[in-house]
Amino acid sequence: MFDRCKMLLKHVDTASKGLVICAMAVMTVLVVTQVVFRYAFSSAIDWSDEVARLAFVWAMFLAIPHGIRAGVHVGIDALVTRFSxxxxxxxxxxxxxxxxILMLVLFYFSAQVTVYSWPELMPTINLTAAVYYIAILIAAAHSTLHLLLLVWGGSETWSEETMS
Incomplete structure (x- = not known):
C-alpha cells in the first residue's frame, strides 16, 4: 500500500513539475518581451506584468512540495543531530x-480567502483574483500528501531517488 501511494504521489509530482516549468517559461517570456517592448518600441503590454506575477506565484507555490520531498527546506538541526x-x-x-497540520490549516484559510476573493477581478485581465490563492490551495494539498507519506515512511522515504 505504501509503495502504491508513493507511486501515485510520483505522478502528481511529475504533473506539478511540468506546471512549474510552464509557469517559469511564461514568466520569463513575458518579462523579456516586456523589456523589449519598453526599450525598443517605447510601448508596453498592459497585462504582461500581472500575468508574469501570477506565473511567478504559481511556480513558487507549486515548487514547495518538491522541496519537502527532497528535504531542502531550511531547518536547524544542531541539537537533533546529537540524539540517537x-x-x-x-x-x-x-x-x-x-x-x-500546518498545511491543513493553510489549506483551510486559503480556501476561505479564495471564496472571499472570487468575485474580485484582476485589473488588466478578465480573470478572478482568486487564481493567486488557488495555487496556495494546490500547494497545501500537495504538501500535505508529501508530509503524510513522510510520517508513514520516515526519513528514508525518498532516499533511493536522491542517491541516483
Whole structure:
C-alpha cells in the first residue's frame, strides 16, 4: 500500500513539475518581451506584468512540495543531530506530522480567502483574483500528501531517488 501511494504521489509530482516549468517559461517570456517592448518600441503590454506575477506565484507555490520531498527546506538541526538515530527518526516523523497540520490549516484559510476573493477581478485581465490563492490551495494539498507519506515512511522515504 505504501509503495502504491508513493507511486501515485510520483505522478502528481511529475504533473506539478511540468506546471512549474510552464509557469517559469511564461514568466520569463513575458518579462523579456516586456523589456523589449519598453526599450525598443517605447510601448508596453498592459497585462504582461500581472500575468508574469501570477506565473511567478504559481511556480513558487507549486515548487514547495518538491522541496519537502527532497528535504531542502531550511531547518536547524544542531541539537537533533546529537540524539540517537531512533530518536532522530521519531522527531522527523513528529516534525512531518506537525508540518502536515500546518498545511491543513493553510489549506483551510486559503480556501476561505479564495471564496472571499472570487468575485474580485484582476485589473488588466478578465480573470478572478482568486487564481493567486488557488495555487496556495494546490500547494497545501500537495504538501500535505508529501508530509503524510513522510510520517508513514520516515526519513528514508525518498532516499533511493536522491542517491541516483
Amino acid at each position: 538515530a531512533a530518536l532522530q527518526e521519531r522527531l522527523f516523523r513528529l516534525s512531518a506530522a506537525l508540518g502536515c
